[in-house]
Amino acid sequence: MKRDATRPSVSLSQLTADAADDAALDEIDAVASAAFDVPQFSAREELRRPWTRCWVAREERRALAFLIAWHVADELHVLNVATCPAARRRGLATALMNRSLEYAQQQQVRLILLEVRRSNRAAIRLYRKLGFTAMGVRPRYYSDNGEDAVEMVLTLDPATGAVQPGRDEIRIEI
Template sequence: MELQESIEIRRMQKRDISAVYEIECICFRSPWSKLSLLSELRNDVACYLVLTVDDRIVGYGGMWTLYDEAHVTNIAVLPAYRRRGFAKKMLLSLMAWAIQRGAEKMTLEVRETNAGAQQLYAGLGFLQQGRRPRYYDDTGEAALLLWNENIQATVASCGKMW
């Protein structure tokens, strides 16, 4: 008999900074500092969420909401927990939060070589609207600028599956 995992997405709190910083260090070549993460918690336009599996933080996501737009700053899931739909759940949760704050559309940047993330974003209605050459300092790699012009429709189309 297989035990059911307890999965929760909730607002990030100050006590979560160390676990989120660990995820940053594992997932990104140029991780944000603990101080940067803490300052985002104090930012009135920011919303940061953590995803827990059996009370362990295994992923997080953040965004800024300004007027009718939301900008995703980061989404990360620990490697051992990838390919299970957690990044999708996180992005849909960010969309739901953005809608509550009055956003109608969402934007994000993704590395040009990150095919897996690009596939996830395309499946959630994001379309490439631009390219930023040499965007990432660590590699000089370009970023693709993606937009979803109707996040409410995206959330509605995903129903209760997330």
């Protein structure tokens, strides 16, 4: 499918607790339900936390993808990024990750961190394309199936926002 996250019909916006009405929150939960086998997530609860940051990709006003992160001190921790199955491979997750990177650069963030299931090749490829490297493994991190989490990191120079080169501390791809 043609790469079209940059088409004018696709808009990216940050959703704040003040501006998030019920419909917007329900839309995010609907994307999460469609994207995850076991959604362990409520946009309503997440946005109540003052450190939560959320970006949404919409087309014709319909939410197709979202990213939720926690901004604490000089770290941005990406908790969830998800795209509706019907809208995948159009660059939406990449666009949202890049939007969160721009935010991190503006806020003098030093580390962008995330955990991903070891078996989630699609997500690992997405993160690798953006420059994330594998930092460590959390054994049996996911309680639903006991799967390991791979910890990934992108290091920024807080003064300039430049992405710092990194390298894997562990081997994750087979």
